[in-house]
Amino acid sequence: DAVMTQSPLSLPVTLGQPASISCRSSQSLVHSDGNTYLSWFQWRPGQTPRRLIYKVFNRGSGVPDRFSGSGSGTDFTLKISRVEAEDVGLYYCMQSTHWPYTFGQGTKLEIK
Amino acid sequence: EVQLVESGGGSVQPGGSLRLSCVASGFSIVNYWMHWVRQAPGEGLVWVSYIQSEGTYTTYANSVKGRFTVSRDNAKNTLYLQMNGLRAEDTAVYYCASHRGGWAEAYWGQGTLVTVSS
Numbered sequence: 001d002a003v004m005t006q007s008p009l010s011l012p013v014t015l016g017q018p019a020s021i022s023c024r025s026s027q028s029l030v031h032s033d034g035n036t037y038l039s040w041f042q043w044r045p046g047q048t049p050r051r052l053i054y055k056v057f058n059r060g061s062g063v064p065d066r067f068s069g070s071g072s073g074t075d076f077t078l079k080i081s082r083v084e085a086e087d088v089g090l091y092y093c094m095q096s097t098h099w100p101y102t103f104g105q106g107t108k109l110e111i112k
Numbered sequence: 113e114v115q116l117v118e119s120g121g122g123s124v125q126p127g128g129s130l131r132l133s134c135v136a137s138g139f140s141i142v143n144y145w146m147h148w149v150r151q152a153p154g155e156g157l158v159w160v161s162y163i164q165s166e167g168t169y170t171t172y173a174n175s176v177k178g179r180f181t182v183s184r185d186n187a188k189n190t191l192y193l194q195m196n197g198l199r200a201e202d203t204a205v206y207y208c209a210s211h212r213g214g215w216a217e218a219y220w221g222q223g224t225l226v227t228v229s230s
Contacts (some may be wrong), residue, residue: 039215048222049207050117054215061217092157096215100173101147101159 006104023093134208174197
C-alpha cells in the first residue's frame with residue numbers, strides 16, 4: 001500500500017498568516033493514465049468533509065483561492081496563503097492512484 | 113442542496129451484522145464512483161470499499177474482504193454496505209463518499225457510528 005505521511009500533525013497559525021502542510025507518499029502517485037491522483041480534504045467541526053484540491057493543484061468548485069496545492073511524484077504541499085478563522089479543522093491528503101486508496105494521518109490546524 | 117446521508121449505524125455484538133445505507137439527494141449517483149471510508153475513535157481515515165458506477169465491479173480493504181459487501185441501487189440513488197461477522201476493530205464512524213473526474217466533483221456524508229462490543 002502507498003503510505004502517506006503528513007507533516008506537521010499540529011499546525012498553530014496566527015490569523016492572516018500563511019500555512020503549509022506537507023504530504024509524502026511511499027511510492028510515486030503518477031497513474032498509468034498520466035494523471036496524479038492526490039487530493040486534499042478539510043474536516044471542519046460539525047460539518048461534512050470537503051474536498052479542497054484534486055489532482056495535485058486543481059481547486060474544487062467554491063474553494064477559496066487562498067488554498068493551493070502543488071507537488072509531483074511523491075511530494076505534495078497544501079498551502080493557505082492567509083489563514084482565516086473558518087479554516088480551523090483537520091486536513092488530510094489522500095492518494096487515489098493505487099488501490100487501496102490511502103490517507104495521510106491528518107493535520108490539525110488551529111489558531112494561535 | 114447536494115447531500116449524502118448515511119444511516120443504519122448502531123451497537124452490535126461481535127459476530128453480528130449491520131447494513132448501512134447512504135442516500136444521495138440533489139444529484140444522481142449514476143455516474144459517480146462510490147466509496148465507504150471509516151474512522152475508528154482516535155484514529156485516521158481508512159478506505160473500506162469501492163463500487164463502480166454500474167455496480168459491476170467492487171473492491172475492498174483486506175481487513176473487511178469476505179465480511180463486507182458493497183452494493184448500490186442507482187434507481188433509489190442509494191449506496192449500501194452489508195457488514196457481517198463484525199469485530200471490535202470495525203468500530204468506527206463510516207462515511208460514504210462519491211466522486212467523478214478524479215475527485216473534481218466530490219461529496220461526503222456526515223458519517224454513521226458503528227460500535228461493536230459485547
